[in-house]
Amino acid sequence: MKWITARRRHPLAGYVVVILALALFGVGYAAVAPTSDQAQAQTLAADAPSPEDVDVAEGKTIFDQTCASCHGLDGSGGEFGPDLRDVGPAAIDFQVSTGRMPSMNPDAQMPRKPMVMTEQELADLIAYYNESIRNDGSGADVPYDVPDIEPHPDDFAPLRSDFDSEEAYEEAVEEAEAEYQAALEDYQAEYDAYISGADDTEMGMRLYLTNCAHCHGWSGGGGALTDGRWAPEIHESTPREIYEAMVSGPGAMPMFSDGVIAPEEKQELISYVKTLQAEPDAGGIFNLQRVGQVAEGLIGWVVGLALIVACAIWITAKQRAHD
């Protein structure tokens, strides 16, 4: 402690204490605050079900419990929620799979969140919607041929309580791991086929920069809109979600139906933005979140110029007259 005692009256001691305290609080908060990664791992479940393997009755239960309070029991809308009969299953899939529905506050724009139900439950819900609510064939269908979310290891993990012996459980864990790897490879193959199946960068870029970038930004980082709304960033969005957003026009977004931008063009567009997002930052390890000139200006002042001025202070420093 002698080391500290000797320096506690140093002119910089106060600043050091403040910086240490801030760092302690920051790191401490980061350590205890729940992260969205953990939350997501808890809610994602069950491997993607096939459209045939659905339970419509289960779908009705889910609809009545989670949707009907705003959208009405027949989906015709109400005071808080719009009429769902003409929106089509692509809109349902988009809103629920990105966690925007069910909404906590119908008056506010919903941010992207982890989905509240399982893939199976969503499939049941969509089946019920198609059968009982949708006006015959209106709205866009779910584009099942466009790749959706990447499989997650938790989707395959067996439950210990299902097994009697430790050996059986471990065997199941190994099997699940292999299953997961296989599913991941399948998904990668599907994803790559979709993304690299599009090779007309010129077309994808023109489409993206003409139709999407003025709200979502050149890199899909999102942006501010009028009236307190915002265009969300689309880094996490899967190709299927982007596709569904285009054909259903959620929130303030205009609808780009397959008649306006053909499915092949959508593929080019999605491929362009996904390839751009996956592009490594050739200019340096710090990409400033690709925010651009505002971040560059900030760094130029608070890092660049500040360091140089600190050096000027250093080289012109002299022993202060003690008083």
Added chain:
Amino acid sequence: MSKTTQAPKALRGVGNFIDDRFHAAKMGEKNLRKVFPNHWSFMLGEIALYSFIILLLTGVFLTLWFKPSMIEVVYDGPYERLNGVVMSEAYASTLHIDFAVRGGFLVRQIHHWAALIFVASLVVHMLRVFFTGAFRKPREINWLIGVAIFTLAMLEGLFGYSLPDDLPSGMGVRILQGVMLALPLVGTYISMFLFGGEFPGEDIITRLYMLHVLAIPALLLGLIVAHFMILWHQKHTQYPGPGKTDKTVVGTPMFPGFAVKAGGFFFFTFAVIAGLSAFVQINPIHLFGPFTPTSITSGLQPDWYMGFMEGSLRIFPNWFDFQIFGYAVPIGVLVPGLVIPGIVFGGLGAWPFLEQWITGDKRAHNVADRPRNAPVRTGVGAAGITFYGLLWLAGSNDILSETFSISLYVTTYIFRVLVIVGPFVAYFVAKRICLGLQRRDRESLEHGYESGIIQQLPSGEFIEVHKRNSEETTEVLASKPEITSTALTEPAADDKGVRNPESRKAKGRIRRALAEWYTKDNVSFEGVEPHTGHHLHHSEEAVKEHASH
């Protein structure tokens, strides 16, 4: 034998040859011994000089490969993502510099970071000169040259930003064209002339290139040389202290002390800029893609030094736009695009002369003011910084809105109010702080400084022992000049109520009112003798008394 060591014969020969023709020894001795005051704030201008040198060197490197042409080509090069994309030669050659020229990417980033730091250092240098009153006679001309350098640097940066013909470049040029079009009568002609036809045309990159690599750098270089020659002739200002007067300069001689420092400082500046360029990505043109008139993106800003103009364009309302004879007069572009920068730069240029007119002070000043001792000037400076800073922030209102989840419209209204209210608040706060510091200075001068030692007297009273300031501190504190104005030497009206002729005219009245405003409220140091305060006296005596017991 003489005591001085003789130079080797070979050197002596060359030296004498030069000396006989140019009197180099005399000139060299005088200049090498030139004295530079030792304070970090005098190094700020050097940052600008060094980053300008870095800009010249890296700029030359970039011109070896850059093609200022808008001829369309289909890209086929090492950056595979954009293969097959139609783009201008300017953009393609910039990609070539980034991906095919060895070290090209790094040099381009150095050029861009150096540009940001160049203008930033101009600003801090200028603020130092403003707040210390170093623009006063005899340095007004150098101040004006500085303002010109700042203006040209902004233009130079804007044009450089526009050259690669990537997405943000084109958007910046588009705004520039919009402001030109707003000019009544001549706007469309100027735009057509600059672009050689409709926007974007096929000439603009070539023309901006000429301006960016030839015309403006030549002007800048000329002005910087003039700035330095005047500085060399007039010498630096210096802060008050022992031996520092309007007639004598105290500091380190040019050689070897200052030369070593300045040389080292160049390398440090270069190291910081190169370090940023190596690790922090700036303006990734390869990610943006080429500009086409149909492409547009949110979240893009100009480089920081254009931010205040962007901000004024963003928040200025369209309430005053009108039409005359079928022609639109877009006040909402004209005022923020031309009048506000005019006020900022015009105000900067006019201030030394305005201040001189207000105070009537025609003396030469070589000792800099401490900012607190010119509270009105400091307040005005703080107001200016606030005005500029708020406009600058407003230029990034979409990023602020998105980052902090504030409604975009709300940010606009907040900035509209703040831009008007903020400068007044800043003026009063800064001025009050200055006056508070003056009061503390006076207290410190009279009583010495608080030593932090608490003593109990035999009577039970606790006192804090005040100690004497060092000679240097005393000198600095006592140097506070009285702020006066010749406009106030005669009263506005004599005892019969007849107003003096000066104050009868409108100009004289205004000058009187401004002089009133500029000189009032200062803490007078008149009659204050260092270390005569009761407090000091009392405590020293008490301690002595205590010790003798």
